[in-house]
Amino acid sequence: MSASTRPSLGSVALNAAAGLSLLYILLPLIFVTWLAFFRQEIPSFPPEGYSLKWFAAAANNQPFINGFLLSLQVGVAATLLGLLVGVPASLALVRHRIVLGPLFNTLLLMPLVMPGIVLGTAIYVFQIETEIATGLPVMGSQGGLIAAHTLVVIPWVVRLVTASLVGFDRTIEEAAQNLGAGPFTTFRRVTLPSIRPGIVAAGLFGFVTSFGNLEMSLFLVGPGRTTLPIAILQYLEWKIDPTVAAASLIQIVLIAVAMIITDRYVKLSRVV
Amino acid sequence: MARLSIEHLRKTYGDLTVVDDVTIDIADGEFLVLLGPSGCGKTTTLRMVAGFIAPSAGAITIGERSVTALPPWKRNCGLVFQSYALFPHMTVAENVAFGLEMRKVSPADRIPRVAEALRLVQLAGFDERYPRQLSGGQQQRVALARALAMEPDVLLLDEPLSNLDAKLRQEVRVEIRDLQRKLGLTTIMVTHDQEEALTMADRLVVMEKGKVRQIGSQRELYEKPADRFVAGFIGRSAFLDGEITAPGRFRTRGGVEIGCAAATGTGAATLALRPERIAVGGEAQGLHNHFQARVEHASYLGAILDIDVSLSGHDRMLLQIPNKAGVAEPKPGETITIGWAEDAGLVYPREA
Ligand SMILES: Nc1ncnc2c1ncn2[C@@H]1O[C@H](COP(=O)(O)OP(=O)(O)OP(=O)(O)O)[C@@H](O)[C@H]1O
Numbered sequence: 001m002s003a004s005t006r007p008s009l010g011s012v013a014l015n016a017a018a019g020l021s022l023l024y025i026l027l028p029l030i031f032v033t034w035l036a037f038f039r040q041e042i043p044s045f046p047p048e049g050y051s052l053k054w055f056a057a058a059a060n061n062q063p064f065i066n067g068f069l070l071s072l073q074v075g076v077a078a079t080l081l082g083l084l085v086g087v088p089a090s091l092a093l094v095r096h097r098i099v100l101g102p103l104f105n106t107l108l109l110m111p112l113v114m115p116g117i118v119l120g121t122a123i124y125v126f127q128i129e130t131e132i133a134t135g136l137p138v139m140g141s142q143g144g145l146i147a148a149h150t151l152v153v154i155p156w157v158v159r160l161v162t163a164s165l166v167g168f169d170r171t172i173e174e175a176a177q178n179l180g181a182g183p184f185t186t187f188r189r190v191t192l193p194s195i196r197p198g199i200v201a202a203g204l205f206g207f208v209t210s211f212g213n214l215e216m217s218l219f220l221v222g223p224g225r226t227t228l229p230i231a232i233l234q235y236l237e238w239k240i241d242p243t244v245a246a247a248s249l250i251q252i253v254l255i256a257v258a259m260i261i262t263d264r265y266v267k268l269s270r271v272v
Numbered sequence: 273m274a275r276l277s278i279e280h281l282r283k284t285y286g287d288l289t290v291v292d293d294v295t296i297d298i299a300d301g302e303f304l305v306l307l308g309p310s311g312c313g314k315t316t317t318l319r320m321v322a323g324f325i326a327p328s329a330g331a332i333t334i335g336e337r338s339v340t341a342l343p344p345w346k347r348n349c350g351l352v353f354q355s356y357a358l359f360p361h362m363t364v365a366e367n368v369a370f371g372l373e374m375r376k377v378s379p380a381d382r383i384p385r386v387a388e389a390l391r392l393v394q395l396a397g398f399d400e401r402y403p404r405q406l407s408g409g410q411q412q413r414v415a416l417a418r419a420l421a422m423e424p425d426v427l428l429l430d431e432p433l434s435n436l437d438a439k440l441r442q443e444v445r446v447e448i449r450d451l452q453r454k455l456g457l458t459t460i461m462v463t464h465d466q467e468e469a470l471t472m473a474d475r476l477v478v479m480e481k482g483k484v485r486q487i488g489s490q491r492e493l494y495e496k497p498a499d500r501f502v503a504g505f506i507g508r509s510a511f512l513d514g515e516i517t518a519p520g521r522f523r524t525r526g527g528v529e530i531g532c533a534a535a536t537g538t539g540a541a542t543l544a545l546r547p548e549r550i551a552v553g554g555e556a557q558g559l560h561n562h563f564q565a566r567v568e569h570a571s572y573l574g575a576i577l578d579i580d581v582s583l584s585g586h587d588r589m590l591l592q593i594p595n596k597a598g599v600a601e602p603k604p605g606e607t608i609t610i611g612w613a614e615d616a617g618l619v620y621p622r623e624a
C-alpha cells in the first residue's frame with residue numbers, strides 16, 4: 001500500500017493542524033465579509049436579510065473618501081522614500097564592511113518590532129521639539145506624516161532587499177563589467193533585475209503596513225487630515241453599523257488584488 | 273587581437289604575497305596555459321589582467337595600450353568565468369548581445385553577430401532559451417560565445433572546463449582550441465589539470481606560491497624542467513636526495529654511487545629521473561648505472577605498474593613500468609635489477 005492510498009496518521013494530523021490554523025486566521029475575515037452584507041443596522045445573529053446598501057454608504061462617506069485618498073498618498077510617498085533610503089542602505093550593509101554594520105541593521109529593522117504607540121509618542125514629541133526649534137510647521141503636516149510612515153516602510157525594504165542581496169552571485173556583476181558595462185549600467189542591467197523581486201515585495205508590504213497603520217498615525221494627524229484607519233475608528237465611536245465592515249472589505253479586496261497582481265510578476269512566497 | 277605583456281606583476285595582501293614578480297609575454301594569437309597547484313595565484317593573476325584586482329606593482333599592456341590603471345569595462349578582455357556567470361534574467365541571445373550593446377552596436381547589427389557567435393559554439397537555435405534551461409556544457413559555451421562576440425583583444429579562461437564531466441571536457445577542449453586557432457585569439461587559460469594544459473597549450477607557465485617557475489613548451493617542461501618543483505609537477509619523476517661528489521658523480525644519502533652527466537658543481541642535490549628512462553630486468557644490465565633494488569610495494573594500474581623500490585636503507589624511488597603481457601608483477605620483498613643511462617637524470621640543487 002502506498003502512502004497516497006492510505007494516508008498516515010501523521011499526515012492526517014498535520015493537515016488537520018494546518019487547516020485549523022488557516023481557519024483561525026481567516027475567521028475574522030469571513031465574519032467581516034459576512035457582516036458587510038447584513039441588512040440590519042445593529043449587527044446581530046442570525047441576520048434579518050442581506051443588502052448591498054452599506055457598500056454605497058461606505059463609498060459615499062466623505063471622511064472615508066478623504067481618509068482613503070490621504071492614506072493612498074501617504075502610503076505611496078512613504079513607500080517610494082522607504083525604497084530610496086532602504087535599497088542603498090541594504091547594498092551598503094551587505095556589500096561593505098561598515099563599522100557597527102550589525103548595529104545599523106538592527107536599528108533599521110527596529111520600527112517593525114517597536115509598538116506603534118511608543119513609536120507614535122516618540123515621533124510626536126520629536127516633531128513638537130522640531131517645530132519649536134525651527135519654527136517650521138511640522139506637527140500635523142502631511143510631510144510629517146509621510147516621514148513617520150517612511151520609518152515603518154524601511155524595515156521591510158531592508159529585510160527583504162538584504163535577503164535577496166545575500167544570495168546574489170556577484171560574479172555576474174563582474175561579467176557585466178568585463179563586457180564593458182560601467183558601475184551604473186551594471187547596477188541597472190544586472191543587479192537591479194536580480195533583486196527586483198525583493199524590492200517589489202518590499203514595496204508592497206511597506207505600502208500595506210503604511211496604509212493600515214493606526215496607532216502611530218493617531219498621534220500625528222492634524223485637524224481635518226485623517227487617514228482611512230483613523231476615519232474608520234472615529235466612525236466606530238458613534239455608530240457600529242456594517243458600513244465599517246463594507247469599508248474594510250473594500251480595503252481587503254484592494255490589497256488582495258495588489259498582491260495577486262504582484263504575485264504574477266514576482267513569486268512573493270519565494271521572497272518573503 | 274593583440275599581444276599581451278605582463279611585467280613584474282605583484283599582488284600582496286598585508287604581509288602575504290600571492291603573486292610575486294610575474295613576467296609573461298604572450299604573442300598575438302598564442303594560447304598560453306597557466307598551470308600550478310591550488311592557491312598558487314593563477315586566478316589572482318588572471319583577475320589582475322581583467323582589471324578586477326588592482327596590482328600592488330607591475331604593468332599590464334595589451335597591444336600598445338597600457339591597461340594597468342584602466343577599470344575592467346575599458347580593457348576589452350573577454351573573461352570566461354569558472355562559474356560561467358551568465359545573466360539569469362536574460363536569454364542566451366541577450367547574454368551574447370550584452371557586450372555588443374555596451375559597445376553601442378546598433379540592434380540591427382547585433383543580430384548577425386550574435387548568430388555568428390552562437391554558431392561558432394554550436395548553439396545556433398538556442399537564442400530564446402534562458403541559462404537555467406541549458407546543460408552545464410551549453411552554459412559554458414554561451415559564456416564563451418558571450419566573450420567572443422565582443423571581439424576581445426585577449427581571451428581569459430579561468431578553469432572553464434572544471435564543471436564539466438570527463439567526456440564533455442574532452443569535447444569542449446577541442447572546440448575551444450579550434451575556435452581559438454580559427455579566430456587567432458590571444459588567450460590565457462588557467463587550469464590545474466595537467467593533461468588539459470599539455471593538450472591545449474602553445475606554451476605553458478608553471479606557477480608555484482605566486483612565482484613563475486618555468487615558461488616553455490610541453491617538451492621543454494617535460495625534458496628540461498627548470499627545477500625540482502617543475503620536474504615533479506609536470507609528469508612524474510623519481511627523486512633521489514644526495515650530493516654531488518665530483519663532476520658527473522652523484523652519491524645518494526644511502527651511499528649509492530651514480531654516474532650522472534648532469535651533475536655539475538658540488539653540494540647537496542636531488543637527482544630526478546623520468547620513469548620511462550628507467551629500465552628493469554635484463555635491459556638494465558647493460559646500462560651505465562644498474563642496481564639491485566628491493567621491491568617495497570607494487571600497484572597494478574592497468575597499462576602501467578607503479579613500483580616503489582629501495583636502493584638502500586635510505587633511498588626509495590618510484591618506478592613506472594609498462595604492463596607487458598605475460599610478465600608477472602614483482603612482489604614486495606623481491607629483488608629486481610633497475611638501471612638508467614648516464615644522461616638520463618637531471619640534478620637540482622637541494623632547496624632549503
Ligand atoms: N582577498 C584576499 N586576501 C588574502 N588572501 C587572498 C585573497 N584572495 C586570494 N588570496 C590568497 O591568494 C592565493 C592565491 O589565490 P588564487 O585564487 O589566485 O589561487 P589559484 O591559483 O587560482 O588557486 P585554485 O587553483 O585553487 O583556483 C591563495 O593562497 C589565497 O588564499
Ligand SMILES: [Mg+2]
Nearest residue numbers: 314315316430
Ligand atoms: Mg583559481
